[in-house]
Amino acid sequence: MASAAENYDEAMTPSLRPGRSRRASVVLAGLLAALLGSTAHLSAHDPNAEPVVDMTIRAAAGQLVVSVTLPGSALSDANLPTENDGLLAAQGLEQPLEVVGRGIANTLELRQADVLLPPPAIRAAVGPDRLSALITLVYPFNAANGSLSGRLHTFRSGGTLIRTLVHYEPLSGAARTFDITGDYERVLFEPQASDVVKQFATRGTTTLLGGSLYFLVALCLIAPLRSARTLTTAVVALAGGQLIASAAATLAGWSPGATTLATLQIVEASTVVVLAAQGVLSPRSRWLPALGLVFGLVFGAELGAQFTQTAAFAGAHHAAGFVTFALILILGEAWIAALMASATGLIYRWPRVPERWTTLMLAAIVAHTALHRVSDSSQRLTDAGIPADRLLMTVTLGWAAAILCAGIAGSLLRTTGPANTPTWSDASGSF
Amino acid sequence: MAVQEVRTGGQGAASSERARVIVLASLVIGAIALYVTYRASGDVGNSQKDLLPFQTLARTLPESEQTLFHTLRQGLLQVEAERARLSRWPEPAALASAEVAPFAAGNGYTWQLFRQGVVVSYLGLPADAAAPAWMLTIQEPEPNSPPDRSPNDEEHHRLPDGTTLHIYVWRHQFGGRVSAAFIPQPQADGWTQVYSVPPNPVLPTRPS
Numbered sequence: 288m289a290s291a292a293e294n295y296d297e298a299m300t301p302s303l304r305p306g307r308s309r310r311a312s313v314v315l316a317g318l319l320a321a322l323l324g325s326t327a328h329l330s331a332h333d334p335n336a337e338p339v340v341d342m343t344i345r346a347a348a349g350q351l352v353v354s355v356t357l358p359g360s361a362l363s364d365a366n367l368p369t370e371n372d373g374l375l376a377a378q379g380l381e382q383p384l385e386v387v388g389r390g391i392a393n394t395l396e397l398r399q400a401d402v403l404l405p406p407p408a409i410r411a412a413v414g415p416d417r418l419s420a421l422i423t424l425v426y427p428f429n430a431a432n433g434s435l436s437g438r439l440h441t442f443r444s445g446g447t448l449i450r451t452l453v454h455y456e457p458l459s460g461a462a463r464t465f466d467i468t469g470d471y472e473r474v475l476f477e478p479q480a481s482d483v484v485k486q487f488a489t490r491g492t493t494t495l496l497g498g499s500l501y502f503l504v505a506l507c508l509i510a511p512l513r514s515a516r517t518l519t520t521a522v523v524a525l526a527g528g529q530l531i532a533s534a535a536a537t538l539a540g541w542s543p544g545a546t547t548l549a550t551l552q553i554v555e556a557s558t559v560v561v562l563a564a565q566g567v568l569s570p571r572s573r574w575l576p577a578l579g580l581v582f583g584l585v586f587g588a589e590l591g592a593q594f595t596q597t598a599a600f601a602g603a604h605h606a607a608g609f610v611t612f613a614l615i616l617i618l619g620e621a622w623i624a625a626l627m628a629s630a631t632g633l634i635y636r637w638p639r640v641p642e643r644w645t646t647l648m649l650a651a652i653v654a655h656t657a658l659h660r661v662s663d664s665s666q667r668l669t670d671a672g673i674p675a676d677r678l679l680m681t682v683t684l685g686w687a688a689a690i691l692c693a694g695i696a697g698s699l700l701r702t703t704g705p706a707n708t709p710t711w712s713d714a715s716g717s718f
Numbered sequence: 719m720a721v722q723e724v725r726t727g728g729q730g731a732a733s734s735e736r737a738r739v740i741v742l743a744s745l746v747i748g749a750i751a752l753y754v755t756y757r758a759s760g761d762v763g764n765s766q767k768d769l770l771p772f773q774t775l776a777r778t779l780p781e782s783e784q785t786l787f788h789t790l791r792q793g794l795l796q797v798e799a800e801r802a803r804l805s806r807w808p809e810p811a812a813l814a815s816a817e818v819a820p821f822a823a824g825n826g827y828t829w830q831l832f833r834q835g836v837v838v839s840y841l842g843l844p845a846d847a848a849a850p851a852w853m854l855t856i857q858e859p860e861p862n863s864p865p866d867r868s869p870n871d872e873e874h875h876r877l878p879d880g881t882t883l884h885i886y887v888w889r890h891q892f893g894g895r896v897s898a899a900f901i902p903q904p905q906a907d908g909w910t911q912v913y914s915v916p917p918n919p920v921l922p923t924r925p926s
Contacts, residue, residue, distance in 0.1 A: 390849075390891060446772035446905060
């Protein structure tokens with residue numbers, strides 16, 4: 288027997304058929320693409336000026352060469368002698384820099400088949416700009432002795448963590464770049480498939496539990512009473528969009544700069560605001576799957592970029608890494624939605640819980656949190672010298688246009704059935 | 719008279735209810751299992767998130783440095799015992815002759831004691847210039863200050879007379895580039911404070 292909510296949904300959405308839902312999704316996705324396109328110029332001015340330690344690990348016949356370029360900030364704690372102009376001394380730095388080089392070798396802990404490589408020969412010199420230093424470590428190496436691993440880490444300067452980009456160039460096969468921004472990682476340069484699956488399952492779980500955005504979306508989905516079918520459709524649309532966008536971003540090797548990422552996060556958070564508003568104003572809207580799809584596309588693009596950034600850790604098992612990462616996220620999201628929907632169903636069975644006020648309060652909390660995220664991302668853009676107010680105006684107008692188009696499309700596509708506005712009393716009934 | 723409609727679902731509703739309860743219970747158990755597995759993996763997120771920029775966790779250091787950190791924390795207990803017995807902080811030479819690790823000879827470090835006001839520092843400089851330097855800083859309470867009620871933990875120790883000590887362990891990556899002197903603000907001189915676990919955010923930290 289269909290529940291009251293299911294009957295209600297069917298009665299209120301006579302035109303919610305696959306073809307029309309698809310058209311609606313295409314309209315919204317097109318608008319989103321236009322919106323992102325209008326902000327594309329922002330990435331052209333991405334001032335990625337943060338100091339970075341650049342490290343290249345190159346396997347050659349009989350030796351392994353590690354070349355490290357340290358920016359001046361990474362050397363500030365080494366108290367190296369400087370000249371009157373404040374730059375590093377042009378001469379006499381070989382010995383102190385060699386000490387720095389040995390320190391790097393100690394913390395890098397290069398191992399082959401779990402055996403520490405012997406101490407390297409060290410060459411060190413001040414960079415031509417007298418701000419940076421070039422350090423070369425040369426290890427005796429035989430590729431046949433087993434797989435190589437290293438303890439890759441960020442550098443510190445006056446309490447600031449400095450990102451490290453490690454380029455690994457094996458004897459055969461494609462070069463890879465590891466972007467190290469957080470804790471140290473013991474990296475297997477040629478990992479087995481099982482290592483990759485385990486590692487990307489952990490990364491997927493960390494992403495799922497570490498970010499709050501999906502939880503906000505799940506709250507928007509479950510706050511008004513919705514049938515299991517409606518919820519499933521919305522979650523499937525979201526997961527589909529997420530999978531498509533993350534796969535596309537991964538295949539394209541998309542690695543956006545900080546400002547593009549901030550722009551993407553503004554669009555993501557604004558989608559959550561619209562979802563929260565929709566839950567209050569039109570809880571039975573036929574556009575819910577379309578909005579889910581839009582959120583999935585934007586969120587998926589960000590996840591794809593995140594995977595691209597860590598894809599080097601998958602070694603030759605790129606596909607296994609992506610499938611594990613994407614699968615863990617989608618299964619986790621479905622599980623969170625199911626858990627929250629079941630809990631809501633039980634809560635709403637208690638007669639003193641008014642659905643209208645509960646939805647309103649949850650929507651207010653969600654919208655407030657999402658607006659804070661918009662504000663935070665805007666601040667990051669402003670800090671990078673990009674006028675975020677224009678972007679915010681574009682996003683607002685974009686959503687206004689999308690909602691207007693949705694309304695027009697809805698009027699044109701409506702055929703038969705009740706066209707009345709849903710009321711709260713209609714929404715009562717068991718979940 | 720108000721009419722209240724009472725619906726009974728019969729057997730179908732009962733089995734549906736049972737199924738829902740089982741599904742919800744499974745999801746909750748799944749959540750707990752996932753959380754436990756996730757925590758047990760030992761590599762939970764970014765350890766830096768609960769720390770200040772100049773702080774780090776011992777588990778992020780190379781193995782040899784983790785060993786030295788733990789040895790230093792063990793040695794601290796004997797240092798405190800000597801302080802309680804003698805009413806003054808023991809010299810590194812006395813600790814070395816008593817074979818207190820890591821102050822004992824042959825550990826590759828030369829230890830020196832520096833005092834300034836109520837703060838004492840044991841500074842360990844490495845024989846190998848490429849190895850990190852270590853510093854154990856102990857702060858006693860200022861005279862006439864109100865009693866510190868912080869519970870004993872990694873950062874707060876108590877002498878037998880009830881005196882609360884603040885303990886800080888510092889590491890400098892470039893040990894060969896460190897000068898032997900009292901360092902009032904280690905974090906401003908390239909030192910990193912090392913913890914076993916992130917400090918309690920509620921209790922006061924670093925008073926100096």
